[in-house]
Amino acid sequence: MLVLETKNLSFSYPDGTLALDDINISIEKGKKIAFVGRNGSGKSTLFLTMNGTYRPKEGNILFHGKPMKYDSKSLREIRKNIGIVFQNSDDQIFAPTIYQDVAFGPTNLGYSKDKVKSIVHKTLEYVGLMDLKDRPPHHLSGGQKKRVAIAGIVAMDPEIIILDEPLANLDPVGADEVMDLLNELNYFGKTIIISTHDVNLAYGWADYVFLMNDHKIISEGTPEAIFTQDDNLKAAYLRRPITLEIYEEIKRRGLVKPDCCPRDIPDLVQSLRTQQLLWVKVSSEVKEGDYVNLGIMYGDYAPISSFAAVNGKVLHLHEDGLAIVVVDMKAYKSGSVGIYDTERYSKENLMDIISRDEIDCIGAMGKMSKILAKRDGIHLDINAGAVDRSILNSLAGQRCLILTNGGMVFHALERIKAYVEKSGIAIPVSVVNPKQKVPETQVSTES
Amino acid sequence: MAHMLDDYAVMSPLRYKNNWLKVAIVTFGLLVGVSSNSPLVPFLIAICMSFATIYFGKIPVSFYLKILVAPAGFVLVSAVIIAFFFGEGAKLFSFNLFDFTLGVSSAGLNMALLVLARTLGGMSCLFFLSLTTPMIELFSVLKATKLPDSFIEVSMMMYRYIFVFLEVAIAVQYAQSVRLGYKDFKTSFRSMVMLSSNLFIRSWEQGEKIYISMNSRCYDGKLIMLDEKRPLKKPELILTMAYFVLIILVFYFSRGISVF
Numbered sequence: 001m002l003v004l005e006t007k008n009l010s011f012s013y014p015d016g017t018l019a020l021d022d023i024n025i026s027i028e029k030g031k032k033i034a035f036v037g038r039n040g041s042g043k044s045t046l047f048l049t050m051n052g053t054y055r056p057k058e059g060n061i062l063f064h065g066k067p068m069k070y071d072s073k074s075l076r077e078i079r080k081n082i083g084i085v086f087q088n089s090d091d092q093i094f095a096p097t098i099y100q101d102v103a104f105g106p107t108n109l110g111y112s113k114d115k116v117k118s119i120v121h122k123t124l125e126y127v128g129l130m131d132l133k134d135r136p137p138h139h140l141s142g143g144q145k146k147r148v149a150i151a152g153i154v155a156m157d158p159e160i161i162i163l164d165e166p167l168a169n170l171d172p173v174g175a176d177e178v179m180d181l182l183n184e185l186n187y188f189g190k191t192i193i194i195s196t197h198d199v200n201l202a203y204g205w206a207d208y209v210f211l212m213n214d215h216k217i218i219s220e221g222t223p224e225a226i227f228t229q230d231d232n233l234k235a236a237y238l239r240r241p242i243t244l245e246i247y248e249e250i251k252r253r254g255l256v257k258p259d260c261c262p263r264d265i266p267d268l269v270q271s272l273r274t275q276q277l278l279w280v281k282v283s284s285e286v287k288e289g290d291y292v293n294l295g296i297m298y299g300d301y302a303p304i305s306s307f308a309a310v311n312g313k314v315l316h317l318h319e320d321g322l323a324i325v326v327v328d329m330k331a332y333k334s335g336s337v338g339i340y341d342t343e344r345y346s347k348e349n350l351m352d353i354i355s356r357d358e359i360d361c362i363g364a365m366g367k368m369s370k371i372l373a374k375r376d377g378i379h380l381d382i383n384a385g386a387v388d389r390s391i392l393n394s395l396a397g398q399r400c401l402i403l404t405n406g407g408m409v410f411h412a413l414e415r416i417k418a419y420v421e422k423s424g425i426a427i428p429v430s431v432v433n434p435k436q437k438v439p440e441t442q443v444s445t446e447s
Numbered sequence: 448m449a450h451m452l453d454d455y456a457v458m459s460p461l462r463y464k465n466n467w468l469k470v471a472i473v474t475f476g477l478l479v480g481v482s483s484n485s486p487l488v489p490f491l492i493a494i495c496m497s498f499a500t501i502y503f504g505k506i507p508v509s510f511y512l513k514i515l516v517a518p519a520g521f522v523l524v525s526a527v528i529i530a531f532f533f534g535e536g537a538k539l540f541s542f543n544l545f546d547f548t549l550g551v552s553s554a555g556l557n558m559a560l561l562v563l564a565r566t567l568g569g570m571s572c573l574f575f576l577s578l579t580t581p582m583i584e585l586f587s588v589l590k591a592t593k594l595p596d597s598f599i600e601v602s603m604m605m606y607r608y609i610f611v612f613l614e615v616a617i618a619v620q621y622a623q624s625v626r627l628g629y630k631d632f633k634t635s636f637r638s639m640v641m642l643s644s645n646l647f648i649r650s651w652e653q654g655e656k657i658y659i660s661m662n663s664r665c666y667d668g669k670l671i672m673l674d675e676k677r678p679l680k681k682p683e684l685i686l687t688m689a690y691f692v693l694i695i696l697v698f699y700f701s702r703g704i705s706v707f
Contacts, residue, residue, distance in 0.1 A: 104661075
């Protein structure tokens with residue numbers, strides 16, 4: 001379903017400088033969209049046009065198929081549904097306390113005082129800033145300010161959240177927290193649009209990418225399609241994402257399978273090709289190109305996991321029933337990933353599970369879980385990118401536990417299941433403290 | 448960045464006490480301190496208020512003394528001058544400087560002590576308020592005083608952006624000074640001019656940005672006030688009452704008593 005479209009959109013500033021030149025885009029509901037382009041390519045102006053701040057000179061904007069109108073009532077409706085988080089948090093957070101700033105939007109929507117209060121409390125809880133609600137904004141760090149700015153928008157419950165350079169000036173952990181938050185919001189059905197010039201971010205995160213340069217959209221498509229085309233990137237004055245760069249380099253050396261398009265580190269690891277040739281004895285009915293089962297290796301012989309099923313593709317049949325095979329190792333038994341729902345958290349329970357399941361590695365996702373872990377002195381091995389790291393660690397035979405809550409539980413489950421499906425490596429994944437009556441989800445696809 | 452008065456107030460545990468109680472304590476202290484003609488009362492008020500600020504308000508003693516030093520220094524100097532130049536009659540002691548006879552009379556000394564005590568008392572009252580009640584709490588007090596809404600809203604936003612611009616000003620000043628912008632009087636002057644004009648333009652731009660961002664959140668001319676309910680608790684009330692009674696008693700019995 002299309003939520004937002006622009007048709008032949010052009011805009012120039014009052015002094016005559018052209019800022020947007022014939023923009024035609026359509027944005028689908030519930031997607032993660034990235035506008036990528038170098039500084040000054042028109043991203044911010046496009047965003048301000050999308051929420052009705054700037055009125056286009058030509059063309060129009062369709063929200064849910066209806067052209068945008070510019071009377072104050074329609075604008076109000078548009079701005080309630082399309083929230084913008086500005087690049088510089090200080091431009092946006094103007095109230096003397098965090099609470100007042102987050103309450104600003106809901107108050108303007110005319111909600112009652114009690115409703116505003118409950119919304120603000122819920123939102124602050126959600127972004128993990130409840131304990132700072134009476135502080136003035138200048139007491140916060142950059143990452144905290146950014147979360148306040150996002151909370152101020154989320155509190156209005158918009159359909160689309162637009163973020164202008166959400167990770168500018170954030171440290172890596174702050175950036176990860178913001179991205180976690182955005183993923184969670186997206187998982188609950190919000191359409192997220194960001195602008196960035198960080199190709200790595202756009203490539204790894206987005207569902208759909210628009211490349212902008214010189215106030216125009218120069219190409220659009222899935223990240224794989226966009227970022228593998230060097231011409232596109234050159235035209236937009238951008239670089240190739242680092243994962244692709246690495247992939248291309250090792251592909252040239254013949255170390256990876258061709259035609260993969262790894263978007264993150266687990267993908268990249270998955271694309272690696274084992275490069276061992278072996279002489280093996282095969283039975284007489286085996287033909288060239290067949291696969292032969294070579295058994296199971298473990299320990300030092302199975303670097304990818306604790307146990308590896310070894311198959312060989314026959315390249316060449318020799319006399320005396322010997323053949324040259326290329327070894328193909330697949331993790332046979334990996335570690336596991338458990339997901340702990342912190343909504344039903346108690347320290348004893350968690351400690352029981354950690355010792356019962358012999359957990360090697362604990363990670364947390366979402367601000368609430370991190371705060372809990374810090375409060376109760378639970379050492380976190382993974383602080384950022386919990387799902388990816390847990391997959392990698394469990395591939396190396398570790399048992400991982402991810403502390404998270406709410407919708408993130410299912411989000412994490414699905415991400416891991418998707419990996420299992422794509423790679424064919426069985427990673428046992430389950431919610432370790434399920435709700436009553438919910439059976440454990442056990443995913444294991446045999447390769 | 449160094450902590451400012453307001454930062455201490457934000458962190459102080461007394462912040463979460465009833466604002467009106469604090470305002471009442473301070474007003475009472477100021478009025479009684481000024482109307483007493485014995486230095487004993489304002490001294491007592493100064494001691495009580497300082498104790499409350501440091502002990503209940505958890506303000507570091509070193510910081511408290513530091514902010515007290517500047518005004519206290521002024522007062523001491525003026526007290527000495529008052530002691531010498533006020534009051535007629537018998538001198539307690541005197542000496543000759545060139546052809547003048549400088550001396551201190553008991554009336555002058557009393558006057559000096561009273562000024563000293565009143566100033567200290569008043570200051571410690573105001574410090575108590577400013578170190579335990581941050582601006583953000585005072586806005587709701589202002590609101591209740593029926594000042595126009597737009598006045599309070601503008602002051603709320605001014606409060607917020609003072610800190611933003613302070614940060615910018617410090618950064619710009621640093622950038623200037625590392626390029627020797629303050630090497631002598633003339634360059635300092637030029638740098639200051641550039642800094643202030645830069646800040647002016649920035650605040651202009653910031654204003655436009657805030658307007659856009661507020662509009663993006665459907666601004667319709669209403670800001671929300673922080674009106675946390677902070678109910679009076681019995682111990683606080685009893686303590687305050689005891690303090691009031693003590694001061695009034697001392698006020699009553701020290702009428703007309705002079706130290707010298």
